[in-house]
Amino acid sequence: MTSREIRQQYIDFFVKGHGHSYVPSSPVVPHGDPTLLFANAGMNQFKDVFLGLGTREYNRAVNTQKCIRAGGKHNDLADVGKDTYHHTFFEMLGNWSLGDYFKSEAIDWGWKLMTEVWGLPADRLHATVFEGDDADGVPADDEAAEIWSNYLPAERISRWSKKDNFWEMGDTGPCGPCSEIHIDLTPDKSGAPLVNADDPRVIELWNLVFIQFNRTADASLESLPAKHVDTGLGFERTCAVLQGKSSNYDTDVFTPLFDAIRDVTKTRPYGSVLEDPIDVAYRVIADHVRALTFALTDGAHCGNDGRNYVLRRILRRAVRYGRQTFEMHDPFLHHLVPVVVETMGDVFPELTTNPQAVIDEIHEEEQSFSRTLDRGIELFEEAAGRGGESIDAEDAFRLYDTYGFPIDLTTLMAEERGMAVDVEGFEGLMEDARQRSRDVGGQADALESLVNIVQKSDIEATAFVGYETTSIDDARVIGVFAQDDEGHFEATDSPQAGQVLALVTDRTPFYAEAGGQIGDTGSVRAAGGTVYRVTDTIKVGEVYFHLGEIESAGGGALGSGDPLVMEVDADRRRRIMAHHTSTHLMNWAQRQVLGDHVHQRGSLVAPDRLRFDFSHNQAMSVEEVVEVERLTNAIIDQDLAVYTASGAQEDAVKINGLRAVFGEKYPPRVRVVSVGVGLDTLLGDPDNAEWPTRSIEFCGGTHLAQTGEAERFAIISEEAVAKGIRRITALAGEAARQAEADGQALLGQLDGLGDDAGDDLPQRVNEIQDAINQAMIPLATRHQLRERLVALQKIVKKQQKKQSKSAAADVVGAAQKIADQADGAFIVEMIEEVDGHALRAGMDVIRKKCPDAAVMLGSATGDKVAFVAAVPDELIKKGLKAGDWVRDVAKVAGGGGGGRPDMAQAGGKDPAKIGEALDEARRIAAAALG
Structure with a gap:
């Protein structure tokens, strides 16, 4: 039986035999789920159903899911290659009941597929069930054991603890006991003691998870109103068993x-x-x-x-x-x-x-x-090569940060040399990088607690009215939740000033963060005069949480059922809409300039800027950026109407030229935002060749009524964020006009600088360079400025060359004086405030006059230290080598370097230590040369 036949038989068994819908695999990159590095199980795309935050048009599903387990909680990377069954990528065959069938059907169908369809010997199959857990108050899964007893003798039904037979989505959320099917591949069928022993002779094939509980924030369990089944069958393992192979890698999955x-x-x-x-x-x-x-x-x-x-x-x-x-x-x-x-x-x-x-x-x-x-x-x-018993933390970090060497690779290389690595120091240097991850984790904890609130309560959905208005006076409080010291939200009847709160109302004009557009801010006023300042709005399922705090306490509290006046910061919303509509116009313009291969890969729409990630394999040229700007501003100047309307997804996707976000999941009814033409017209003639010349997108965000309200558009930067992914940052409205004005002002500052500039030209050029680097100005203008700066920097270099010649003459004079006064086998001296190039010029003078002496010169300029060393052949034979000598001396000044035995140079970072470093140079030379 081929792997193709095995896969198809599984799907047909559930689709044709048991009424399941075939659901294509979700992408292995889980778009919209920041908790996962990769899709690592078939259930990932159904998480919202299990959490009670979403529904499907079907209640029975089957598929083969693409999975990767590498990095994060589930990480098989280190095991791949060493055994016969671990993989980073694998397929997971799965069937799901979304509130439909439960244990009896799942076990019965699993048994029939394995024994009747695939013909696996029944006397080699074992089943495991959950033994119960007193701490959680969950009894043993006697129901599953009883069902299995219809097919298996008691000795091949074993009970296991929570570690092996209780599945949980995370610290909180849906969970339940599971039952696994294992196959005994030992010659004499003696593998019962090897079940769950991670032994290739007894392999787990199928895991049947019975999702019937919810783990709450206090770690307790409560029964779910709807029970689900989530199963996973390892495709590669199944192929190995059905093809009679002892290794997954011996199957036809891998032979090609x-x-x-x-x-x-x-x-x-x-x-x-x-x-x-x-x-x-x-x-x-x-x-x-x-x-x-x-x-x-x-x-x-x-x-x-x-x-x-x-x-x-x-x-x-x-x-x-x-x-x-x-x-x-x-x-x-x-x-x-x-x-x-x-x-x-x-x-x-x-x-x-x-x-x-x-x-x-x-x-x-x-x-x-x-x-x-x-x-x-x-x-x-x-x-x-510097000696010692370990690689220091700074070098390990540089290997990681600059050259991409994971710390485990550096450690392995060090072990091969009989050395260790300062891993503790390395981790200390990594702390800043980890801080960002910790911040994200903290936000995730807060969000998780809000998810738990929605999941464990019957809190009603919030009606969003923010498309029509930014203020209402008839909202009512549904619930108020206060954040504790650990970042979790809990319901409160007495919210206090100074607390971070999450307010839920029956209806709201506040847009919740979604689709790249950030959440609205504003104020909420209670009848008694209490004012609540909203600093962010987020949505869990269909429940809107208005995050913020009490700004002023009046005579009334924010109690359940209280009437409220809710006002979005209308000016901020207007600026957000200008940037969101401009994002759509720019997305359209990019495709006109770069081609249809360009797809949106992410975005941020804020009141002060927009950020747009898109697929493109090379940097945009300045000419392409200018053309995208021109096309976008042309649509703004035309002041076209921006239409928003909802329709059936199956009809809308047929519109020629319609764009959607890569990897995004859309509901059966979608909102379409189109410029210059309405949805009814588009649906009436979906194949019209004109539509690709229009901006037409799925979008749930807020938008301007006319493109002219965006006023102006300017691209500020274009850069790479990953291989094949570019990022544009741009401005709309008054922010764009200000950026253009600032750019012109900087161009004006450069106009007065030229060949006749005085000695302060380097300083003035540096000041303008700093201003350009810090300014928020159009990318095209920045390019103009840098072109002009290049010309000015050539003038600066001419001036510096003249000054360098004068400095070199001074160094030569000082070197001649050192050589004239030299007496002995080595010369170690400092020359004030010159760079390495000038030191080498001085070295040439001294070596010419004192060819038999070892020479080291040092100098400090600003925060940098430079050393050069030269040793003649006769002294090298005595054990003094320039490379070793200068390296050891530079260490004293916080640096390093090296070179040949006869000539070497090095640098340092601590000018205050140059005297001490040169004393060390004298000590080393004296010890070597006597």
């Missing part, structure tokens, strides 16, 4: 890749030996190229943060195996991508959309890593 690896690397065929280095490399490379191909196809990129860094580590791990085991010094991994596309593109058609982009990125990353690896090794060798 192994054949391709053999052809590309010109090595021997895969041998299926567990610990053989070549076979380990085969498994690693095959697994990793699958993970990379799927992740890059679904919108991830290799980079330095989060999931992007995990992908970069996966790629570099594969490349290292290729280089060390197969001696592949040229890029090779990208040649394997077409094999993944060919073997899996029919099941996951997204692989076929643009495989060349995946090939190109992997190729570029391979080339980049070769350069990075070589430079990093040089730095490592320099650090290791």
